[in-house]
Amino acid sequence: MICQRCTRLLSPSLLRSTTLRPLTTTSRLLHPESPPPATSTSAAQPFSTPFTPSPSKTPDIPPSPSTTPKATAKGPTHPPSSVPAGTPLRGLGYIKGQEGPVAREDSEYPEWLWGLLGPKKGDMTEEGAAGDAFAKSKKQRRLASKAARALKTGSHGTSHTVQVPLEEQSIDLPAGMGEAEGQKALEAREDLTKAMRTARRRKIKENNFLRGMR
Numbered sequence: 001m002i003c004q005r006c007t008r009l010l011s012p013s014l015l016r017s018t019t020l021r022p023l024t025t026t027s028r029l030l031h032p033e034s035p036p037p038a039t040s041t042s043a044a045q046p047f048s049t050p051f052t053p054s055p056s057k058t059p060d061i062p063p064s065p066s067t068t069p070k071a072t073a074k075g076p077t078h079p080p081s082s083v084p085a086g087t088p089l090r091g092l093g094y095i096k097g098q099e100g101p102v103a104r105e106d107s108e109y110p111e112w113l114w115g116l117l118g119p120k121k122g123d124m125t126e127e128g129a130a131g132d133a134f135a136k137s138k139k140q141r142r143l144a145s146k147a148a149r150a151l152k153t154g155s156h157g158t159s160h161t162v163q164v165p166l167e168e169q170s171i172d173l174p175a176g177m178g179e180a181e182g183q184k185a186l187e188a189r190e191d192l193t194k195a196m197r198t199a200r201r202r203k204i205k206e207n208n209f210l211r212g213m214r
Helices: 004-030 126-130 138-153 179-212
Strands: none
Touching: none
16 A cells, blocks of 8 residues: 555646657657658748749730830821911812811821822833823823923923924934943834834824814
8 A cells, every 4th residue: 555655746747748748759750760741832932031033934924015115106197288277268068058177286187198199110110201192182182281391491400402202303323243232222222113113102192183173
């Protein structure tokens, strides 16, 4: 039989053993015999530092229109308008009982409107610029009469001497004995052929025009 003194001595040892048991169990959990399973990258990192992807794998995001530099506005390529903005354009109204249009700023007009008075592609050729007095088109006849008047008055920048057409000139063509001279002779003959072909077409148009007036 155990006395009271022995029980008092044994009680602290029992308390120590009970308090040490959870420490031993926790030490076994912290240092197990088998290695712990592999964890993912997000779970292995501490919660204090957020996960940041590598800069090489960042998706390419197009810049917003607000961050992109704006293109510099080009200046007007046409001459300024001679009529100031707000001026009423008289004689251009086509609706009866209403006022005519009012001039606007140059920037308010569309771009195609400025190219209406420019030279056309058909008029850039030499034949179109000279016109044809016997053509069916009224515009070609007007150009021909305008060129004739400019030639008479001398306002065309040329002298008063009449220029004889190439197909009516009485000059000898180059013989073309050498290579360089032969090239010049070939070019001269080609120019003469084109001039004679144009003259024949003009003669045919003239005959058709006179035949239609009978």
